[in-house]
Amino acid sequence: MKILTVVGARPQFIKAAAVSNIIRKEHNEILVHTGQHYDENMSKVFFEELKIPKPDYNLEIGSGSHGEQTGKMLIELEKIYLKEKPDLVLVYGDTNSTLAGALCASKLLIPVAHVEAGLRSFNSNMPEEQNRVLTDHISKLLFVPTQAAKKNLHNEGVQSGVYNVGDVMFDAVLNFKKLAEQKSNIINLLNMEDKEYILTTIHRAENTNDINRLKNIIEALNESNKTVILPLHPRTKKYVDSYGLKFNNNIKLIDPVGYLDMITLEMNSQKIVTDSGGVQKEAFFMKKPCITMRDETEWVETVENGWNVIVGTDKNKILDAILNFKTSEDQQNIFGDGKASCKILDIINCIVK
Incomplete structure (x- = not known):
């Protein structure tokens, strides 16, 4: 299977570090870096120290307004999708890279998997909130990190393809x-x-x-x-x-x-x-x-x-x-068991043919 992964910002590099190495054990992954974070301390250093595979494509989009960034990404991603013909596009989180990666795939009828789906701040003025909601509603596979995220999707009428796998950032920390x-x-x-x-x-x-x-x-x-x-x-x-x-x-x-x-x-x-x-x-x-x-x-x-x-x-x-401010005495186990990446791979293997 060919899986195309889109990343562009620091949190996505961390999540990809946990997931990409698992995916690559069984599948061909094409990694696209949009260049949304382009400062070396915000980008390159993460790839080097976390041993994330070198991106197959770097769009070098850089800074700009939301419309400018997203529009440029859509134009360049469409070229790559048409060339690579992936079986699945994998996106993370809630950035402009997330939305562009998902929207471009959806327009080309390529299934989208959203890691960290279902999060809601309920502040629709936040660009991140807009990106989350739009991405979730065009994704085929929605990998949620918590029960609360699953409930949010259920309340919006999104019930098919939703899987609580835990948080991939917990995988990364461990x-x-x-x-x-x-x-x-x-x-x-x-x-x-x-x-x-x-x-x-x-x-x-x-x-x-x-x-x-x-x-x-x-x-x-x-x-x-x-x-x-x-x-x-x-x-x-x-x-x-x-x-x-x-x-x-x-x-x-x-x-x-x-x-x-x-x-x-x-x-x-x-x-x-x-x-x-x-x-x-x-x-x-x-x-x-x-x-x-x-x-x-x-x-x-x-x-x-x-x-x-x-x-x-x-x-x-x-x-x-x-x-x-002082914390409570104990913590509940709300973010899974640190094996979210393996669960994501297992579900992809079962669902995407």
Whole structure:
């Protein structure tokens, strides 16, 4: 069987690292990188350290408006699909690469498999939410990570082809945690001690593009007087500079890091403050308190389980959570058994002929 996989952003590289090696044991996989994340620290380093197979195609789309990015991807992907004639197109998550990969396949009547289907923030203004919903409704195979995701699809009338396989990012963490402990030297390079810092990530457009939201976040971090490690996303840096915002000395700014360094920083942190969907889950996997700077989350299970708190961009709520948020005693097993990739392969083998 020929399976064509479309990736384009950091979380998709991580998921592909878990799934592609399993798929390639039995099938011919064509890997297409759209180039949505094109910075080396956001892209190339992930392929190298996670030993993801080299992409067969790199579209090098780069930055642009949502319409521009998605349109360019559709044009180039159609050429590749017509040339390669895959039996199945596999997409991950909720980016413009996800939507373009799925929509192009659907137009050409190629079955689509969506990994991480069924997630909902119920905020239709989010581009990611639009991408999720549209992709789910044109997919033949929907691999959901949790029961809540399966329920979301059921409520939308999507019941055929839905499989709860668990979370492939849990597979990745289990696979790469030991490797990170062996190879990552970032804690020593930053001269940090275990659990003496807060790890923070800020990258969502809703936070970076709004001066008041970004200002509130930075002021809360500054006023916490906690040591904060902040790998600064290129978009965030651009807006921080253009708004003239300043970080206090307790904030240690570093360049974006690879996956092994990132999970090492997560493992050794005291708490995690983020607006990233993937990092919320990684915090849960690492059993770290997570403070989410969004108005809602698609990972409601982490909140219901007492390991994540939603604070929006209210400065006082962020500050209070940094200083006082404590987790529940136990964690429920809500993301599967770490074998999602194998289950995906088994289902593809049974369903796609």
